[in-house]
Amino acid sequence: MYKVVIGLEVHCELKSNSKNFSSARNSYSTVPNSNVSVVDLAFPGILPVVNKEAVRNSIKMALAMNCEVPEYLTFERKNYFYPDLPKGYQITQFKHPIGINGYVMINVNGEDKKVEILDTHLEEDTASLEHYNAYSLIDYNRCGVPLLETVTAPCINSADEAIAFLETLRSIFLYTDTSYARSDRGQIRCDVNVSLMEEDALELGTKVEIKNINSFSSVREAIICEVARQTEILSNGGKISQETRRYDENTNETYLMRSKEDALDYKYFTDPNLPPVKISREWVNEIKDEIPRLQYERSLLYINDYAISRKDAYTIVREKEISDYYEECISLGGDPQLVCNWLTGSVIGNMNKMGLTITDISLTPNMLVELIKLINDGKISGKQGKDVLEKSLETGKTPSQLVSEMGLSQITDENEIRNIVIDVINENLNLVEDYKAGKRVFDYFIGQIMKKTRGRANPVITSRILKEELDK
Amino acid sequence: MKNILELREEIDKGNVTKEELFNNSVDMAKKYQEKYNSFVTILDNYEGIDSNSILSGIPYAMKDNVSTKGILTTGSSNILANYVPVYDATIYEKLKEAGAVLVGKTVLDELAIGGTGTTGHTGVVLNPWDKTRQIGGSSAGSAAAVALGIVPFAIGSDTGDSIRKPAAFGGVVGFKPTYGRISRYGLFAFASSLDHLGVFARNVKDVAIVTDIVKGHDSKDMTSLPDDDREYSKLLDNDVTGRKLFYIKEALENNDNDPEMEKIIENFKVVIEKCKTLGIEVCEESIDKDLLKAMYPTYKAISCAEVTSNDANLTGIHFGVRGEGNTPDEIIMDARTKGFCELIKRRFVLGSYILQRENQEKLFLNACRVRRMIVDRVNELFREYDGIIMPAAEGIAPKLEYESDMLSDKFLILGNHMVIGNFGGYPSITIPSGFVDNMPVGINITGRVKEDDVVLNIANKIEGSMEYANQVAKEMK
Structure with missing residues (x-):
């Protein structure tokens, strides 16, 4: 050789x-x-x-x-x-x-x-x-x-x-x-x-x-x-x-x-x-000052400082505009890993489906960071987040605007949830017996609560209160 | 034959119309064309633009290597025999704007390469003072047209002495300003680092008036100088008392007791005496003779090298006379073989040889170094002197068949010193200084870079001390 x-x-x-x-x-x-x-x-x-x-x-x-x-x-x-x-x-x-x-x-x-x-x-x-x-x-x-x-x-x-x-x-x-x-x-x-x-x-x-x-x-x-x-x-x-x-x-x-x-x-x-x-x-x-951080250096930064995977880092830096978008999200306070997940997943996926580039899409870095915060704060679920993102890409409306328009904001008020839980229990008293007998009906109750709230009840709180009420 | 200011007055008083002036010039051009062959193209129709310029309505001639949109421009070469430019040279644009009226395009040595006026594709230009003699070149037709009184001024180009030598042989004034003072945009390149545009007229004031119009910075020419905001024609009568000029001692050593050269030197000495009466001090200075003898070979090496590259655009592919053949190489080869005269082809071969990788250091770069050495020496002298004053040529206009002894000191030094003006880009002017054997002779003044006004001022004063301003070729009187 x-x-x-x-x-x-x-x-x-x-x-x-x-x-x-x-x-x-x-x-x-x-x-x-x-x-x-x-x-x-x-x-x-x-x-x-x-x-x-x-x-x-x-x-x-x-x-x-x-x-x-x-x-x-x-x-x-x-x-x-x-x-x-x-x-x-x-x-x-x-x-x-x-x-x-x-x-x-x-x-x-x-x-x-x-x-x-x-x-x-x-x-x-x-x-x-x-x-x-x-x-x-x-x-x-x-x-x-x-x-x-x-x-x-x-x-x-x-x-x-x-x-x-x-x-x-x-x-x-x-x-x-x-x-x-x-x-x-x-x-x-x-x-x-x-x-x-x-x-x-x-x-x-x-x-x-x-x-x-x-x-x-x-x-x-x-x-x-x-x-x-x-x-x-x-x-x-x-x-x-x-x-x-x-x-x-x-x-x-x-x-x-x-x-x-x-x-x-x-x-x-x-x-x-x-x-x-x-x-x-x-x-x-003067010209030197105009040179932005380049692809290689950006990938190093993402891998070493933001701890994201090499594969994701390369996906982001492949195009400067996507990388710029990512960095703007970070500078707006977005979590590097979460922004990376959303960007390399739903954002790029939808963008490609729509045949657009990152500079064409109506979802601004501000909006993506806001969306991630809504999820983090438990205002909406991750699954709802995806729906909001798609709607936002379609309409250009901000996530919070969409959340209220779509009636998506989560119910986290414990009293409100408790009232609904009690309502559902009262409507299904026969199943309470089954529950106490050890039958698997818990998820049925959850389903009924979600149906009543159109999925807006915070799942964690709902689950806790339901258990409390059933165990009374 | 009237000069620019006289014609201006005639027009302004209504004694003559611009169109009549144009027609007069055209008639004269046609009348003398068969005899002296000054023009490649004589225009048919008056096309003037009204302006307030001093040149409005003044007829003139332009060397046929300056691009004029819609008007045949051949460079006096067969390869461009059918070439009609699609754009205007800056100098032509400026003259048009000023309302000057183009009468025709004048014959040159093919592509401005040569100094005899005998190699243009439309034939030899003859000296109006003696038809058996050369007018000199390469701006042959422009010199002859002014000497014949066809036009009060003409545009020429000067790479070695191509304005100043024929001016001397034709008994007229020829000036090339500082390199970069007049934009070269639209001048068919010969040797770009040496090429200048310049002006012929029958007196210094006319030359200054025209230069004032055509000079100036041009964004299309990176070698053009910033504007100098001086009006040369207004500075011609400045006091010259205390100005200092020198002549090169070695150039005037007539070791072979050449009788013609002796008469040239005598004529020159008369001019020096005139200078003294004007209060101009003239001294003798020495320059290393080896350096002086190297001027011509240095010029040859640099100009041939540059021209072989500059004229590589003449392939007959994009414009010009198309060659025949089955491949691009064959077509180009055919066009260039048929399109150029022997002399030019020889210079292309020489230039190509000089630029070859294995020769470039020894031939081309050394020539550039010698050029630098000559300029350094002259600049050193210019610290003390305002300019050089010299006979413009080593003799009177040569016979048509004459060939110089190119190895003689007379040819190498006195015959070629004006190339110093091109090496250093100095402003340089030739004015008539009398007659030798019934032929006009001239003296040359070359000054410091960017001191065009000083050179013109001194020349105007010297001209005023003699009686050769406004002369027209003897036969015409």
Whole structure:
């Protein structure tokens, strides 16, 4: 068996109103070539102007990944001819990426792992191409969209780890609100570097790069089949050649794109149209303050401090909005475990049934905490609680309002209950004999009392008083 | 031939309409087109916007590498022979807003690469003073149009000396302000770190008037400077007593006793005497000769490197003349093979070689360092001096077939010193200073960054001490 070594290069489109260097809208559109400016099409004479929002988001991501942010913002040109790149070069960061030397903590099947980030750099996306037999179509909507490329160290050792990293990275984009990171829209894409080494070897094996994989599940498949391919070559005494391959989802195989000898020389040089811009530390700190607690840290907090199960913690942190909802409930005084139970159970269950997201539902954190308190205070039963929750999700009314509207508030007044108990006993004097004779009729009495009170009598008090009265 | 202020007066008095002025210019442009070939496009219809600007109704010409929406803009290249821009350059927008009236788009050396005016796709531009000679380039047509008196001013671009050299050969004034003073948005890039837009006219005041209109910060150009809130045309008559200029000693060493160079130096010395009578002190200063001889190769390395990247958008895919082929690579290859002249292709190959991973440190980055060293040395001298004063060229306009000895000191130093203005982004102006062998010659003044007003002020004073302002090519008189 060989040790698997994987490094990832993840491209993710950033949110911003306009594109990275032009005033065209940065917005996903299914109408081709609808968000395009003269700058994107590289008409003669155009100049790039860097988008502050995109820079802000890239710095936010760099900081969220614990990277160092350089003193100056600078850009290089990466030169190559391809129809998806109208300028004939891509503006990117080569010498001074927006973030270097960072790390991201991931959890793989219960084990924590630190994934080193070599760099993360801001660049522009290319146009998208659709190839047909006799022609190709170009859509420039994507061309110039701010793109953040994040490069990990070769420190990932399995497909599981790779997926865990990608999921975590996506969560950071979502938690920091810097990207939609939707792979179905090509907003997050990945190149995978795979090499194998003997368990006790000191040097890394020869790496093979698999380019442009569009979904996380394909990343897993690509790694598995590339590891198998390399294992077979090495096991047969062969050598791996350094090359770039492409993964085909249909055949589940990787194919040679180009060998090392054909590697392009991109002739990077500083873009003279983009003078260095000072990144003030005040700005960096301001951005840092905007970063919320991230998924990994939140799951640790929930497990360690709130003592909820790992499984529940992950359910809650999967989406920032749900996690935010949960935390708001806690800050309103909700019990972490009870809120967790209601949230991961009835709330999410009903929400999914209704096809809504947590931000769409009419049950506010305030309302959920109120509902839990009503149950805790014995005002309503747990079962009634579920009914109230459903009604609240439907109508948007507060639990206390619903409790009174539905006539649900529990009877806890002992005198009132005693009167009802006595009434029921008087109506069933024949059964009192049975009771005294040791027959099992106690629950029948309870049933009659509940029927009379439409279930509102507090069960504990009712049970105690009934016993008292029957035993008299 | 009237200058801007005279035309302004004519229009304001009602002696001539704006449309008549436009038609006059168009008629002249057409008349001289066959002979001198200044224009790629001469416009048919008057399209003026009324404004209160001093330039309202004033006709002008624009180099054909500035983007003008709806008007063919070829860069004098076959690859753009059919290109009609869909947007306006900032400089064109400003001139339009001011009511200046575009007469036509002028021929340049293909894509502004070159200094002879002989490589445009529509043919060679000839010198109005002598048809057997070059007007120089790359802003050849703009220089010729102003020298011929077709228009009172024209817009050019300057990457090495592309405004200031043809201005000297054409006997007119050519000015490029500080880098960033005029937005480059819409100027077809040659070498972005060296490219400037600038102005030709027949006197310094006209140049200042036009610069006042077209300068200013532009949010579309990150290299553009903040506004300087100075009106250069109002500062032209400031006292220049006590101003200090220097000339580079090594540039004027005529070691081969070249007779033409000798006459250039004589002409220059006359100007220096004029300076002294104006109270301007002129001194001789030395700059390391190795550094001076490195100017041209440095310029070549940087400009070729930048242009190979800048012109990578010319693929014929998105615009321009479409190539033939079965794959994108073939189509691009065909378009670029047919679309560019040999000289340009050679520079692209050179630039590509210079930027290659294994050469970049030695060729490109070292060139950038030498550029820095030259600028550092000039800045050091600028601590003491307000500017450099030099002959604008090493000789008179060369014959059409002439090729320089590119290894001679004369070519490398006196012939190329104006590139200092591009290396440092300094404001730099050429004004006519008389004649050598019946051809016009000029002197160049280059000043401190952001002191455009000082350079114009000094130039205006020197111009006033001579009688070459407002001259039009001899044949036209």
